[in-house]
Amino acid sequence: VAIQREDYAPPAYWIDTVDLCFDLDPAKTRVLNRMKMRRNPEVAAQPLRLDGDELNLARVLVNGQGAAFRMEGSQLVIDGLPDDFELEIFTTCCPAKNTKLMGLFVSQNTFFTQCEAEGFRRITYFLDRPDVMASYIVTLRADKAAYPVLLSNGNLVEEGELPEGRHFAKWVDPFKKPAYLFALVAGKLVAREQRIKARNGREHLLQVYVRAGDLDKTEHAMNSLIHSVLWDEARFGLPLDLDRFMIVATSDFNMGAMENKGLNIFNTKYVLASQATATDADYANIESVVGHEYFHNWSGDRVTCRDWFQLSLKEGLTVFRDQEFSMDLCAEPSARAVKRIEDVRVLRTAQFPEDAGPMAHPVRPDSYIEISNFYTVTIYEKGAEVVRMMQTLVGREGFARGMTLYFERHDGQAVTCDDFAQAIADANPDSELARRLPQFKRWYSQAGTPRLAATGHYDAEARTYTLAFSQSCPPTPGQSVKEPFVIPVALGLLGADGRALPLQLEGAAQPAGESLTLVLHEAEQRFTFTGVDEAPVPSILRGFSAPVVLQFDYTREQLLALLAHDTDPFNRWEAAQRLALGAALAAIGDDTRAPDAPVLDEALIAAMREVLRHPTLDAAFKELVLSLPSEVYIAEQLDVVDPQRVHRVREAMRTQLATALFAEWQQAYEDNKDTGAYRPEPVSAGRRALAGMALANLCIAARESGDTVWPGKTLQRFKDASNMTDRFNALTALVVAGHPLAAQALARFHAMFKDEALVIDKWFGLQASAPDRDGDVLPLVKQLTRHADFSIKNPNRARSVIFSYCNANPGAFHRLDAAGYVWWSDRVIELDEINPQVAARLARALDRWSKLAEPYRSAAREAIARVAARPGLSKDTLEVVSRALAP
Numbered sequence: 001v002a003i004q005r006e007d008y009a010p011p012a013y014w015i016d017t018v019d020l021c022f023d024l025d026p027a028k029t030r031v032l033n034r035m036k037m038r039r040n041p042e043v044a045a046q047p048l049r050l051d052g053d054e055l056n057l058a059r060v061l062v063n064g065q066g067a068a069f070r071m072e073g074s075q076l077v078i079d080g081l082p083d084d085f086e087l088e089i090f091t092t093c094c095p096a097k098n099t100k101l102m103g104l105f106v107s108q109n110t111f112f113t114q115c116e117a118e119g120f121r122r123i124t125y126f127l128d129r130p131d132v133m134a135s136y137i138v139t140l141r142a143d144k145a146a147y148p149v150l151l152s153n154g155n156l157v158e159e160g161e162l163p164e165g166r167h168f169a170k171w172v173d174p175f176k177k178p179a180y181l182f183a184l185v186a187g188k189l190v191a192r193e194q195r196i197k198a199r200n201g202r203e204h205l206l207q208v209y210v211r212a213g214d215l216d217k218t219e220h221a222m223n224s225l226i227h228s229v230l231w232d233e234a235r236f237g238l239p240l241d242l243d244r245f246m247i248v249a250t251s252d253f254n255m256g257a258m259e260n261k262g263l264n265i266f267n268t269k270y271v272l273a274s275q276a277t278a279t280d281a282d283y284a285n286i287e288s289v290v291g292h293e294y295f296h297n298w299s300g301d302r303v304t305c306r307d308w309f310q311l312s313l314k315e316g317l318t319v320f321r322d323q324e325f326s327m328d329l330c331a332e333p334s335a336r337a338v339k340r341i342e343d344v345r346v347l348r349t350a351q352f353p354e355d356a357g358p359m360a361h362p363v364r365p366d367s368y369i370e371i372s373n374f375y376t377v378t379i380y381e382k383g384a385e386v387v388r389m390m391q392t393l394v395g396r397e398g399f400a401r402g403m404t405l406y407f408e409r410h411d412g413q414a415v416t417c418d419d420f421a422q423a424i425a426d427a428n429p430d431s432e433l434a435r436r437l438p439q440f441k442r443w444y445s446q447a448g449t450p451r452l453a454a455t456g457h458y459d460a461e462a463r464t465y466t467l468a469f470s471q472s473c474p475p476t477p478g479q480s481v482k483e484p485f486v487i488p489v490a491l492g493l494l495g496a497d498g499r500a501l502p503l504q505l506e507g508a509a510q511p512a513g514e515s516l517t518l519v520l521h522e523a524e525q526r527f528t529f530t531g532v533d534e535a536p537v538p539s540i541l542r543g544f545s546a547p548v549v550l551q552f553d554y555t556r557e558q559l560l561a562l563l564a565h566d567t568d569p570f571n572r573w574e575a576a577q578r579l580a581l582g583a584a585l586a587a588i589g590d591d592t593r594a595p596d597a598p599v600l601d602e603a604l605i606a607a608m609r610e611v612l613r614h615p616t617l618d619a620a621f622k623e624l625v626l627s628l629p630s631e632v633y634i635a636e637q638l639d640v641v642d643p644q645r646v647h648r649v650r651e652a653m654r655t656q657l658a659t660a661l662f663a664e665w666q667q668a669y670e671d672n673k674d675t676g677a678y679r680p681e682p683v684s685a686g687r688r689a690l691a692g693m694a695l696a697n698l699c700i701a702a703r704e705s706g707d708t709v710w711p712g713k714t715l716q717r718f719k720d721a722s723n724m725t726d727r728f729n730a731l732t733a734l735v736v737a738g739h740p741l742a743a744q745a746l747a748r749f750h751a752m753f754k755d756e757a758l759v760i761d762k763w764f765g766l767q768a769s770a771p772d773r774d775g776d777v778l779p780l781v782k783q784l785t786r787h788a789d790f791s792i793k794n795p796n797r798a799r800s801v802i803f804s805y806c807n808a809n810p811g812a813f814h815r816l817d818a819a820g821y822v823w824w825s826d827r828v829i830e831l832d833e834i835n836p837q838v839a840a841r842l843a844r845a846l847d848r849w850s851k852l853a854e855p856y857r858s859a860a861r862e863a864i865a866r867v868a869a870r871p872g873l874s875k876d877t878l879e880v881v882s883r884a885l886a887p
């Protein structure tokens with residue numbers, strides 16, 4: 001049964017206070033829930049309906065008296081209640097058997113909770129919806145030896161001993177909150193602690209809790225937390241509002257992390273780091289996830305969502321905030337640009353396909369069957385782009401003013417995306433956002449990625465250059481016709497020598513400098529620039545100023561000029577992507593192409609060579625420019641996809657780049673291989689990334705030439721490395737090149753890190769995503785799932801093997817014999833009985849089946865139908881596969 005956004009109605013009852021008492025026991029935890037409730041006078045009188053899921057109900061008391069109740073499905077229904085009353089509910093549940101990891105569960109003898117979106121109902125009967133906000137008092141009781149640390153939201157107000165070796169702790173949260181922000185943790189944990197004084201003088205205790213052996217891997221998370229506290233205060237004037245702020249890590253977690261008030265619970269992957277075990281990418285992810293969860297304290301906890309259709313209200317905004325945080329922490333402007341390119345790459349390789357597939361939904365969806373399925377790249381990353389466009393339209397300061405107004409207006413409330421956009425517009429009444437707010441909000445309501453087609457015309461006599469734009473948006477499920485969007489287009493013009501031309505827009509009073517932002521709002525619009533002395537090269541959509549597909553018929557010469565000279569780093573990178581993509585698409589479309597015919601022409605190779613050799617460009621930027629578009633991104637540009645053909649062409653491009661630039665790769669390696677004492681910051685990380693890329697290319701070139709020197713050097717570097725980034729890059733180089741030395745390196749790596757779960761995840765993931773040679777990856781993946789270290793119940797491990805193969809290795813997954821799809825369907829079915837959220841994610845691996853060429857298309861459809869036909873499927877997985885099969 002689908003839930004509709006239109007059907008929102010305020011709750012019939014309010015819960016003012018909740019007093020929860022837990023007797024924690026893995027097999028049978030007792031939960032006593034005493035609530036002060038009252039009828040909502042604005043809603044017609046009706047019975048109270050409380051949500052519950054997999055609970056054993058023992059007792060219901062209204063004002064201390066036994067009360068009549070009934071069950072309707074999973075809801076507990078009580079009639080004839082007075083206007084104000086106390087409701088006491090006693091239930092038990094079994095955390096040890098909770099493999100869904102929603103509600104209260106046990107991981108490595110420690111209790112954790114995950115309540116967003118609808119997990120609190122697995123702990124007690126409740127009005128489990130975000131617009132019901134209550135004050136919580138929580139008492140935890142447990143065996144003291146087994147569970148010495150007892151944590152919940154807010155402040156610890158009392159603790160002490162109980163008979164029979166038990167103890168208790170009582171926590172009071174000073175802020176009202178919806179149930180999804182509730183959390184508890186109990187177990188044997190240790191904490192890194194840091195006291196800090198905020199700008200406003202208030203002192204706080206920051207804690208990062210982990211298992212005893214992991215304390216030495218918490219420094220980076222703690223530093224990231226400190227930076228987060230200071231940044232939110234400095235950039236948006238939002239201070240930490242609690243005396244104590246806790247982060248706890250667990251190795252069993254469905255997602256990245258969770259922003260429970262004052263007690264964030266994290267996947268270990270986004271907390272634990274040491275230079276020996278974590279890569280630069282891990283360090284960067286930790287910084288941004290710690291920031292993300294911390295920033296939710298305001299954008300999520302202080303102001304939350306009225307209903308789950310508004311999820312992007314907090315997620316889009318908070319992703320935008322964590323992206324800005326990571327950029328602001330960059331010491332160099334070039335590192336900011338690199339971060340922006342990385343974020344756009346995620347958007348285009350994950351969100352654009354989602355927007356074009358059967359799960360396409362607006363940033364504010366209109367309906368869902370299972371809300372867990374809507375924690376998507378559309379809600380998060382596209383949502384962040386929508387917030388970013390608002391900032392572009394009102395300016396950085398205007399946006400900060402808008403944020404201030406938003407928090408002034410709505411602190412302590414559960415609100416909607418409209419409320420947010422209104423606050424930003426109201427704080428900037430003279431902005432393009434305020435002028436076009438209703439139209440701008442189509443970004444919230446219309447799904448699909450807009451196409452922005454542009455053409456340029458130079459009139460030498462009139463010395464004018466005219467850009468004509470037309471926008472359209474393809475139909476998406478349930479939305480066949482789209483209205484025009486408000487699209488900010490940042491642009492500049494380059495002269496023949498690469499110089500930026502001064503911009504004078506026809507009809508504008510002032511010249512605009514070298515870059516300006518046009519705000520499109522009609523299906524077709526044209527703009528003329530005057531005083532243009534030569535036919536310019538337009539640099540359009542600088543910084544990726546809107547989440548659209550820009551269609552402009554660039555000549556190769558124009559793209560080469562942009563790659564060489566554009567002052568906008570994003571478009572400079574984009575020019576190289578367009579050139580490589582164009583070459584790939586031409587080769588893929590060429591039916592007469594010989595298997596090892598070159599894909600890249602001399603001019604492009606020369607341009608890549610120039611970038612690689614460039615004396616001043618950043619290593620990180622070079623690495624991005626030299627990275628070829630992924631198979632997924634290439635496939636998205638095609639109407640009909642033969643994944644094997646895409647794979648072969650991309651491999652051919654890679655081999656060609658490796659061999660043609662052999663001398664430059666050697667030089668790049670020598671120049672960047674030593675980065676001194678390890679520090680996880682963007683500049684040296686960029687050098688490590690480029691050195692790693694160089695090694696991979698040298699190993700590929702060596703494979704072609706029969707050279708043994710570079711593979712030998714790579715193995716040596718793998719052995720000698722002093723940090724995980726260099727070690728893992730060397731290992732990856734051997735694996736990617738398919739070199740025989742890879743086997744011993746992999747064995748050694750496993751032996752070295754057998755007790756480091758997060759590193760073993762990398763070991764599994766690398767093998768499952770290795771390039772396929774004659775169908776060898778699937779048998780290997782099957783073997784990996786029988787490895788003693790494999791467990792499908794642990795989400796990180798399941799992702800490292802199964803998702804790495806099905807989602808990140810198209811060349812190996814899409815097999816002519818369909819064996820990859822059959823194996824996928826078996827795993828979805830197996831996972832669905834254990835953990836529906838993880839299963840439903842995996843179920844999306846074949847989202848884009850309908851654009852596959854035969855025989856893949858029919859085989860994929862059959863595999864999806866096989867999953868859909870499985871009796872007793874969770875609604876999570878059922879929603880995904882039925883949407884995939886919908887006509």
Ligand code: ARG
Pocket residue numbers: 116117118255257258259292293315372375
């Ligand atoms: N709010 C969390 C975050 O983005 C994610 C929680 C996901 N929960 C879920 N059931 N899917 O930081």
Ligand code: ZN
Pocket residue numbers: 292296314315318
């Ligand atoms: Zn979030």
